[in-house]
Amino acid sequence: MAKPSEIDEPTREYPEVEDQPTPAPEPRTGMGGFARVLIFTGVVFALIVAMCLGLRAVNVLPGFDNPFSDKTTDRSQPVLLQSMRDLSRYVAADGTFQVIVDLQENRENIPDFLLNKRTLFVGSGTVEEYVDFGQLAEGAVKVDNNDKSVTIELPPPQQGQAALDMERSYVVAEERGLLNRFGDAFRSDPGQQQRVYQLAQQRITEAARASGLDQRARDNTTKMLQGLLTSLGYTSVTVTFASP
Template structure:
């Protein structure tokens, strides 16, 4: 059977395909990867250099470099002025350390505290000394008997010194001020309030020292000191009495 001329013949050749452009390599990605490696390498080298410098500085091989922005304190205080000198002839026989809590409040009657109010809670720590002043010995206060090696001494009564606040151990716990006090405090300060708190703390400490038995302790210590001193000089009997305060 004869084949028709119109019958499609098998394709002899593949159809031509246009050449597709070859994708360009990812240069930015490669550059970023290389930059990251360089950055990591630089960081490691810098860390090693810093560690080496710190090590050499620790062994005092390299000089130290101060912080150019560090805090600087300038002392412009004036020289100390000597006001007076005096000779002391007192024997400090005992001292006591006391602590007091001062709660000082100042307000106005019939005015709410949130408007006008000054309240300070202060913890004061201070020391009181008890001493005997030998410069006030009366004539004939010391009687010596060399025959029986005895000594009689009449001393003035012990005196209490002024309470001295220890500012390193004293502190303000709380401070309250009314609205008007805060407004006024923005324009002026009030050191009198703080001074009154200190004075009250000293007064309370002095009063507590008078009733603490510090006076009797000073008498006992003074007597023991004189007896030990005179006994070492060869006296066998030492009698110490105190005048009435």
């Protein structure tokens, strides 16, 4: 049995506890004053712009221009006159033609998805048929005042080069292989487009030769001269064309 002196006595005084330092306040995570000012200024500016645009839309401020409107600057150079010449042509007829050009450039034994250039182009152009009165031969015009008759021998009609109408001509589709696309990223090929235009002009010019435009030009020129000379008092007007 334990002795009474060996039994622990209750603690009469609490041990001293050192003072703990007061923790520092955590930093505030909200937006600072400067950020609030910036946001407020942006909102006010947006409201002002929206209000001004709205007033302009209802014609309250008709003179107010949109500060964010598109602007186009023309830095083209002045037109340079390269040549000038006198013409004695009578344009007797013209025709408007349309052609579809499908031009493809590829390499044999190489798949098209790797190396291929294909352009589908719709070309619209006009071809003129004219008579050049400056090429009249000596003695081509014979006048008989007694009979009131005139005989004229004209040079054969000539056909001009087809002129493409770029407002009515357009590219329908273009196909390029992977290697072509990679090469186009570093260099352009304006010659491809030029070849398409030239091919369209060539096709239209060839089609005009077989369209009967030459005969129409002969008929129109004959009617024009007959009407002109008849109004001058001649009763018989004969118009012929020399052989090409």
